[in-house]
Amino acid sequence: MVPLSWYLIFAAALFSIGLFGVLSRRNAIAILLGVELMLNSVNINLAAFWRYGNVMDMTGQVFAIIVFAVAAAEVAVGLALVISVYRRRNTVVADEIDMMKW
């Protein structure tokens, strides 16, 4: 039997990897890839807590599904924004997208 801690540490590691991607990649799309990793790591946690908690209580799975919906929404809008920015400014480099500066 795999202990709960393995799953949690696995999720934490995946989260940190995603975080690194979000913080360090120049390409906005790559940043969104990192965000996906982070969302997935959260989902692993939710599933793990569902399995190791009361199985009859579906809260963990329900939340995981809602995270799917959120992830889909996030990707859809995020990538649309990237494409839109690319069309106007011809760049997808996050550092160069700084129209919101003061």
Added chain:
Amino acid sequence: MSQWIYIGLFFIVGLIIPVGAIVMAWMLGPKKPNPIKLSTYECGIETVGDSWVQFKAQYYIFALVFLIFDVETVFLFPWAVKLGQLGLFAVIEGLIFILILVAGLVYTWRKGMLEWA
């Protein structure tokens, strides 16, 4: 759990067979590469530029609409499974859910985003 072992075995076997076939073909076939043979095939005409063509944003729109509906069905499958036992109220909940999404489709349609042109 045991079910998933077999699914995993299916994946493995499903991958082994094509890999085996391709590797076998690779071993059996001759290998005489030359630059013309390896060049990109465009009906015999010299290739101009590289393969990165600018794509229509339309592709993205279709994939986007698909993504949204895909996630929607994820919500609908558990609903569908329990539908028989839950009665009319659950049916109506699901119908509202679908109708809201169809409204999104209608919006996209009305905005002219579903046109290929």
Added chain:
Amino acid sequence: MMIHEETARLLTWLIPLPPVLAFALIVLFTNRSKWLSHTIGVGAAILSFIGSMLVTVFYAFRVEHFGEHPIESAINWLPTGNTWFRIGVLIDPLGAAVLFFVSITIFMIFLYSVGYQNYGQPAGDHDRAGLPPHGATIEEHGHKHVVPSVEPMYSRFFAFLGLFAFGMYVLVVSDNLLTMFVGWEIMGLCSYLLIGFWYGKPSARNAAVKAFMTTRIGDVFMLLGIAFLYSATGTLTFREIFTEETLHVLASTPAAFGMTASGLIALLLFIGTVGKSAQWPLHVWLPDAMEGPTPVSAMIHAATMVSAGVYAVIRMFPLLTADFTGHGLTTTMSIVAFIGAFTALFAATIAVAQNDIKRVLAYSTISQLGYMIAALGIGAYVAAAFHLITHAFFKALLFLGSGSVIHGMEHGVLHTGNHNVDPQDMFNMGGLRKKMPVTFWTFLIGGFALSGFPLITAGFWSKDEILADAFGHGHWAVFVTLAAAAFLTAFYTMRQITLTFLGEPRTKEAEHAQETPWTMTTPLVVLSVFAIAYGWVGIPEHFPVLGGLVPNWFHDFVGHTLAEVPDAPEFSWIPLLTSLVVALGGLALGWLVYRNVKSVSDDRLQIPLLKNKYYFDEAYDFLFVKPAYWFAETFVYKWMDKGLIDGILHIFGPTTGGIGSAIRNYFDLPVINRFFGDGSADVTYWFGGKLRAIQTGRVQQYLMLALVTFIVIGVALYFFVLA
């Protein structure tokens, strides 16, 4: 006829829905069709109106012991750990009374908007979305003339109104603070959208932002209060909070600043009201909010939404008075009473010197809301609720009337073609009673009700009750302040009526003003009926002659919202005489002073201090806005060239270098000179230079900063709090 309890419960759930559906339908589908949009909008308002009437008139007002058995229904909403956060609806006597006036006024707004936004008129010649319509030229019988043109964003307006109505209904019917707060915030958003409805005008844009930001300050505190309440009691449902045990626990828990938990929570929630109801010192947004489409948004902001703020405090009254023993106000109550009374007087003095017909009303609103707040501060629960409702009726009437006046004046402006004449300036009016008789008479009724014209108007009874309460419980300071405010109120109301309607027209535009269409006058007539008649439900029992003719139904009904019905104040001649004197005196003085005023220069009350609203805007500009800009520009600006992290790096680099050179210079230069002279200046300069711009516009650096902060705080919390 009386409807069944179950039906009432179901209807209560359904009341907020039609407007929000109308909003969705208009936004999504009917944006193009003006007719469809206003039909849907008004239809939704009618549905909600009918629902509210069924619930209130045909149920709540007729049930015995409604206070003990209110309409309640709740469902599970959010799982919070092992329990559920429940949301639901609650209509108790207070809610019923408020729902009654809210549904009427909202219905009237919808109807009035049809006329105000010039439905049925041709599209304007140069009208653009985001700007008020400028009028259209039409040819008739061979000659051209200019007529009002229809609002270009007609449908959008009804969509916003629908959303607004939804917010208000949610606020009124909700049984817990959270959904109430949701409705509250929806209204905040709508007020932003409606104030900035003509976003093409910079003044409207600024006013919208100002209103949003100012109310936001209050809302943050309110949210803090809600959070505090939730952590203290574990529930946000009114009926669960207002049980005796919970209140007792809250009242006996000490919190900060010498206040009990209940006092502190009530104060935090009250700050939300200060923002929403435009009480001093957060009153600055309301007058500017008059930039919205004239009377309608003004009416929203003055009659309905700001009432929500007062409603919130009335709702929270048990909490506010949880540690009130009956003698000696608690800290929170004194603060509430002080702010209310001060605002009442303070806003009234400003109103005296305003020339814009809507601004006078705006300040008058602030002042009247101060009245209610002050009444709550001294524990006059029923009086405050009563004044809230009568005020809503007559202030709605006045605002719609002023809108009608402006509309009529705009007619004149279009006729003469002289666009330099401000149709809202009262000094450009005069003599309108002959041009716009319906508007005049209804405005007169509203004005008299506002002034508290004795016996017949609703305003008299509610004001009198507040004064009687203040007097009866010996709150002298409040009593005197409110009496003075009442006097000023009567005075500026009469000033307004005199300048606008009486005398002779002062401009050509006023001569050509015209009565407005039926969609606009009907609401005026309906509301004027309420502005008079609603007072009769609350005549104190011991009032000479009239008392006892009609039972004091209102006191009896609303009083039962609370666990113990508050006593009606004993009758006394002094407050009665006071209110008679101030009302009639103010009215008379106003008429005497202004009947002969011909132009602005004749008006001796154009005192710069009052004219400029005590320079509050300037003061806030100096105190908050300028520093914020300074902070942004000096603190935050160039640092970003390099990026935040580079910035930090650059601090490390020069710091190391700086230490080195500092050591060198330490020996080279006189210590004193270096340290106290150039040193302090240099440190400031260096720091400023380094900290110039934290804002790169780069998301990743923001995120890094956020994370660093998060980690630092997390570590600190862990080691200092948990460990």
Added chain:
Amino acid sequence: MSFWNDPLKVAADWLMGILTGWGMPEIAAQILIGFLGILLLISVLMVLDIFLVWVERKVVARFQDRIGPNRLGPFGLIQPFADIIKLMIKEDTTPGGADKVVYNLAPMLSMMSVLILWAVVPLAPTMLGVDLNIGVLYIIAAGAIGTLSIIMAGWASNNKFALIGAFRQVAVMVSFEVPMLATLLIPTILTGSMGTGAIIEKQDIWFFWLAPLGAVIFLIAAIAELGRAPFDMAEGESELVSGYNIEYSGMKFGMFYAGELLHAFTFGGFLAIMFFGGYRFFGLELVSPFLAIAVLLFKAFIGYWLIMWVKYTLLRIRIDHMLAFNWKFLTPLAFVLLMVVALMNALLAGTPTWLYIVGMFLSNVLVAWGALEVARSYSRREREKVEGPKPVVETAQH
């Protein structure tokens, strides 16, 4: 329990005895047996696939008034084996500039996405690879891998045509996946389970009679999903030469080709499973598992035949029409049907069976009729926009 009643169990027990007899842990033996069983199933499938090549060629020839392969063996039966040998000994090329790993991975994934589908195909009452309670979604998931393989192939080839072809193909596939998902929900609703086994168990009446329109939509979506004619714009020979697999040759091309055929056959099978009772045929399946398999294969072949029939009868549809047809007609229709079925199913619950069937069937027909009316009036308007209104009066005078 004899071999003819439950061959798998008998064989498994037999092997189990042998392996544990050799001192193998039971669990490992189980996994090994599973592995062998799956290997057997997939090998049979591959042989079937080769046979399908022959079927396809024969059928298309008949459609085009030819004879088709007839030289090698009786009826040309040996022909596909010759094809295989040819593919085997062709030179294995990887175009220059291609992304080697991705390029080579794509055909394998494509084949795999089809093979793993058979994990949830119930061959007989006792022979179901894996009785997943989410079988229906599993089909979609396998399809997702197929979609991915196409985009990988197109991208890795470093060829404009391949990339455009892949993009088009993927756009079509994902688009038609929406109505397919919606129609897959219908058997799920009717059964109350997503397991393929349960769906067949439930079909005392074929679901086709309860939701005929659903079956039709499923078939259309399946054809598009397969990228076969008339929805084969991605490989339009005249514009894109061959679509995403233009740069592939030899065995790698063979994988795509064989994958497509097997995929078509598999979807014929799923059509049978979802709407035509799978292996059930008036109790015949209970006689012997082998008969059940035969019934299923027969039904799958009919489905496959339908798909081929459509392919060789209809003209290729332009991609914009294709997508418009999906998003503006098929998807709304599928969702309307889904809602109608869900509602009718709930409303008719508890009524006599005949009423239930008639009600469901009629509601389906009604939806179909309404949809066709809408489509007709729309196309009439479109035609009038192009040609002007029809001169009705003139025709009357003739």
Added chain:
Amino acid sequence: MTGEQITFLIVALVTLGSGLMVVTTRNLVHAALWLVATLFGVAVTYALLHASFLAVVQVVVYIGAIAILFIFAVMLTRKDMRDQGPQMNRNWWFGALLAVLTFGGLYFLLQGWTGLSKTAAALPSGFDAVGELGNALVSPDAYVLPFEVASVLLVAALVGAVYVAFNPHSGNSGK
């Protein structure tokens, strides 16, 4: 060590490895494909957790839709973002530091938690996770509101994304 543990370790390592490739590889299409591998690994993790529905949905949604969307987006914004030039911003080391710190912090917190050693109870026989999920989603006592709100969220995302990506007023539209 049981077979399940070995499987978990292999899956976890492969997943984390592909995850690392996602954030470090230069070629964006490769990054997207590595993402697919990672997400597949996560799907296998769900399967190990007996969350069958989640596992399949993970494949359907992430691999079938989100990954495709990513690849499309990469193709659409390809022009200037070739593989040349650094793929990391200048502060990447700081990002790495923060990521490591976050992991360290999480690990540290996990260390101090007592619920870790818990082992999962066996699933009740005949337990129908999907059915339970359906119950939870549509029962008024559970998550019916999130369920409906999810559809609103999805529509909002659809409308927003369509509007943003394809606003005809914003520059050249497509080809």
